[in-house]
Amino acid sequence: MALTTGLTMGVAALARPTFDVPFAEQMKESAFAALAAAGIETVGPRELLFDRDAAEKAVAQITAAADGGRKIDALLILQVTFTDATMIVKLAKDVTDPRGIPLAIWALPEPRIGGRLRLNAYCGLNLAAHALGRAGASHTWLYADPVAGGAALADELRALARPASPAKQAPKSVRARAPRVTPEGEAAAARVLAKLQGSKITVVGKHPDGFDTCEYDDDLLQRLAGMKVETVQLNQVFERAKGADAARVAKVRAGAAAELHGLDEVNQEQLDKSFRVFCALQDVRNETNAKGLAVRCWPEMFTEYGCAACGPMAMMNQDRVPSACEADVNGSITQLMLQELAGEPAWMADLVDITPANDTAVLWHCGLAPLSMRDPEADAQATIHTNRRMPLLHQFPIKPGKVTLARLSRAKNEVKLMIASAEVVRAPMAFTGCSGTVKFAKPAGEVERTIIEEGLEHHFALAYGDHKPALEAIAKQWNLPVLELA
Numbered sequence: 001m002a003l004t005t006g007l008t009m010g011v012a013a014l015a016r017p018t019f020d021v022p023f024a025e026q027m028k029e030s031a032f033a034a035l036a037a038a039g040i041e042t043v044g045p046r047e048l049l050f051d052r053d054a055a056e057k058a059v060a061q062i063t064a065a066a067d068g069g070r071k072i073d074a075l076l077i078l079q080v081t082f083t084d085a086t087m088i089v090k091l092a093k094d095v096t097d098p099r100g101i102p103l104a105i106w107a108l109p110e111p112r113i114g115g116r117l118r119l120n121a122y123c124g125l126n127l128a129a130h131a132l133g134r135a136g137a138s139h140t141w142l143y144a145d146p147v148a149g150g151a152a153l154a155d156e157l158r159a160l161a162r163p164a165s166p167a168k169q170a171p172k173s174v175r176a177r178a179p180r181v182t183p184e185g186e187a188a189a190a191r192v193l194a195k196l197q198g199s200k201i202t203v204v205g206k207h208p209d210g211f212d213t214c215e216y217d218d219d220l221l222q223r224l225a226g227m228k229v230e231t232v233q234l235n236q237v238f239e240r241a242k243g244a245d246a247a248r249v250a251k252v253r254a255g256a257a258a259e260l261h262g263l264d265e266v267n268q269e270q271l272d273k274s275f276r277v278f279c280a281l282q283d284v285r286n287e288t289n290a291k292g293l294a295v296r297c298w299p300e301m302f303t304e305y306g307c308a309a310c311g312p313m314a315m316m317n318q319d320r321v322p323s324a325c326e327a328d329v330n331g332s333i334t335q336l337m338l339q340e341l342a343g344e345p346a347w348m349a350d351l352v353d354i355t356p357a358n359d360t361a362v363l364w365h366c367g368l369a370p371l372s373m374r375d376p377e378a379d380a381q382a383t384i385h386t387n388r389r390m391p392l393l394h395q396f397p398i399k400p401g402k403v404t405l406a407r408l409s410r411a412k413n414e415v416k417l418m419i420a421s422a423e424v425v426r427a428p429m430a431f432t433g434c435s436g437t438v439k440f441a442k443p444a445g446e447v448e449r450t451i452i453e454e455g456l457e458h459h460f461a462l463a464y465g466d467h468k469p470a471l472e473a474i475a476k477q478w479n480l481p482v483l484e485l486a
Contacts, residue, residue: 012044074101089128130213134412140163173414189471207326214326310365314394318371421468425439
């Protein structure tokens, strides 16, 4: 006999067709089965919703039921794969808030099996939590495997359907605190801040829609660090790349061949375009006198020009020109700070999985880690983007060692400096591209809760070494609170 709880959830299963759709379908079906096993009825279509039109039709079906008198205990966003946050924010503003229906998000994990990142749902949850926090919208959340089943999962799902009465507005940060400053930290901070003063970040293009995490305030950056932001159009980079001198491009390829295995095994026309993008980014950096870059790396780099920007940006990172993907200016600035503190290249990554059961997490990005971060026990491979199937990307696990993570954050519309300590541990490569398995200085479950409940951005800058004292002193100089993640 089916369990009856009297609970009903409207469910919208969001996904993108660039991810592993058969696996996404399988996980979605497991999620609906878990909801049924928990005694929760569902309203809405059961298919994956790949675009705005499909999502809006699904939501119309759910809201029609609610407006017609059907009891809806919560609207559940089933985050099956990564998606941007546009639709989720719209749901919060147009559907859940006017009707007093709580909003919940359930993101589905995937195994770390060394292949492509098939779903990347945790990153979608992270992006959504940030956007909802900025919009002042409350939500509950869950990151759990639907296949695991059992009483614990059923209890967690019923808790999503019976949320405690949330505040109409998401609360401000409860974890941010005043900086803790040491003389050593102040000395290092003074050195870095002097280098930032009067410098420039050049942003190429505009961040993708739905990526509130990548928004920036140029007046704020000028006020904090004395830094300016210059804008270059993406098509200018494409034109420069097309016009790059063939001898120069050949020299770039020869340098890459000395470091990367497998260059001859990828599409050579697309590979040539990647090296040309590197030349174009060098030109942009030189002509604008930029300390760092923030680049709109998709979709136009693939769809209009015909290659991946990851490898070229990795090469810029290695040359100590921090290059943040998705036109993330604040990410590039944080990379620059860490680079100056470490005296070596920094990297910006997504946190794509946290597993409290083994107290580890995975930092990953498509393939733009600097080669100096490669684990010496692994080769650096030239590879293709797993979703777009184009080169050039770097592929390797990053080396073991202590790292500091940081982020100039605007989570919940409060400017703060996020800081964390972690250790990269040698482990089988979690996903293709560049990745590292880490243990945070605090338990993984606590870190997970802080990220989602504080609505932090999905990009984390990192460098090897302990740079927390200097970052604390920078926060003091900027009159910012510190959010200590770990």
